[in-house]
Amino acid sequence: MGWALVIEILSWLFILSGSAFTLIGAIGTLRFPNFWSRLHAASISESAGMILLISGMCLQGGISLLTVKLLIIGTFIFITGPTSTHAVANAAHTSGARPDSDEDARKKQKGTS
Amino acid sequence: MLRTLLTALTLFALWLLMSGIYSPLIIGLGIASSIIAVITMRRMDNAADAQRMQIYLKPIATIRYWAWLMIEIAKSNWMVTKIILSPNMQMNRHLFKVPYTQKTDLGQAVFANSITLTPGTISVEVEDGTFWVHAVSYASDTKDALAEMDAEVSAIESVVA
Numbered sequence: 001m002g003w004a005l006v007i008e009i010l011s012w013l014f015i016l017s018g019s020a021f022t023l024i025g026a027i028g029t030l031r032f033p034n035f036w037s038r039l040h041a042a043s044i045s046e047s048a049g050m051i052l053l054i055s056g057m058c059l060q061g062g063i064s065l066l067t068v069k070l071l072i073i074g075t076f077i078f079i080t081g082p083t084s085t086h087a088v089a090n091a092a093h094t095s096g097a098r099p100d101s102d103e104d105a106r107k108k109q110k111g112t113s
Numbered sequence: 114m115l116r117t118l119l120t121a122l123t124l125f126a127l128w129l130l131m132s133g134i135y136s137p138l139i140i141g142l143g144i145a146s147s148i149i150a151v152i153t154m155r156r157m158d159n160a161a162d163a164q165r166m167q168i169y170l171k172p173i174a175t176i177r178y179w180a181w182l183m184i185e186i187a188k189s190n191w192m193v194t195k196i197i198l199s200p201n202m203q204m205n206r207h208l209f210k211v212p213y214t215q216k217t218d219l220g221q222a223v224f225a226n227s228i229t230l231t232p233g234t235i236s237v238e239v240e241d242g243t244f245w246v247h248a249v250s251y252a253s254d255t256k257d258a259l260a261e262m263d264a265e266v267s268a269i270e271s272v273v274a
Contacts, residue, residue, distance in 0.1 A: 021190065028197035036235075037206060040249040041197060043232045048190040051183075065133050072130070082229035089229075089237045089247065103207035103251050 007059050014056030022049035036099040039089055046081040050074070121151045169217045174269040181265060185231050193232040196250060207251035210243045211259045214267045224266040228259065 021044055028041025054074040061067040128143035129135075196202055211228070215221045225236040228246055234255075238245040248255055 021194070024194050024197055028193070031197060031202065033202075036247055037204060037249050039235055039247075040193060040233055043229065043235070044190055044193055044197070047186050047230055047232055048194075051186070065130065068130050078230070079226065082226040085229050086225065086236055089235050093237045093245070099206060099208050099247055101207045102205045103209075106205070 011056045011059030014052045014059065016056075018049050018052030018054075018056055021045065021052060025049060034100070035092060035097065036089075039085060043081075043085055046077070046085070050077050050081070117151055117155060120154065121147045124150055167217075168219060169271045170219065170223075171269050171271050178265055178269045182227055182230070185227075185262070189231040189233045193249065204249055205251045206247070206249055208237065208245060208247050209251070209256070210240075211246045211256065211263070212243050213263055215263075215270060217270055220266055220270045223269075224263060227262055227266065234259070 025041055025043070025045030028044060029038050032038045032041050051074070054070050054077075058067045058070050061070060124147040125143055128147065129140075132139055132143065196204060213221055213224055215224055221239075225239070225244060228234050228236045228244065233249050235247045236244045237247050246259065
């Protein structure tokens with residue numbers, strides 16, 4: 001039992017959990033009721049899924065050019081992911097879509113009852 | 114001049130890292146494209162509306178902030194995952210204002226992107242001094258958590274002269 005095996009197990013743990021989070025994000029995107037909550041579900045695949053998958057693949061790559069490329073890809077997604085999510089949310093907001101607020105609905109209900 | 118030289122070298126280093134093929138032709142093409150890119154950049158500096166990108170961030174504090182952000186991302190990922198997988202999907206959606214205290218554009222961008230990057234909260238709109246943030250499970254401590262993140266981001270900004 002050497003270091004190679006430990007790294008192998010660790011990398012598969014990362015890759016499998018990353019895949020699981022990507023899947024959960026996809027399930028959430030389908031299950032959540034409307035546009036605004038779906039955005040939140042999608043950001044699970046984008047953050048946890050992406051970070052875990054890239055880390056797992058980096059461990060598979062070892063110290064090589066491949067790992068450097070993966071880290072550069074990861075850094076780009078880390079910055080562009082939230083930016084594009086914000087762009088979509090902002091476009092919806094600008095075009096007049098307003099999210100229904102459960103918090104306000106709850107407060108109103110409390111006030112009348 | 115130093116800035117131009119450093120930019121050319123950085124671009125060329127990036128080329129070497131991304132290509133992985135070290136034949137004279139490919140390296141020559143890399144040198145040529147770095148030089149062309151830098152010449153184009155220099156010409157754009159002379160344009161009327163040219164703006165120089167200035168980075169007012171403390172390097173070590175920024176790395177520490179990334180580590181802190183990773184833990185926040187892990188925590189909120191777990192929270193949203195529980196909502197997705199629970200049978201009744203208990204949500205408490207809300208759109209609310211969050212004030213920001215960053216002075217530089219970059220600092221504000223880092224804060225807004227950090228909000229969006231942590232699942233469960235999305236920055237929707239920017240107004241003078243405040244962000245509109247949408248949360249999927251708004252709780253009484255959501256605003257406090259965002260205020261803490263705001264303070265963390267403001268701490269990595271180096272003071273603008």
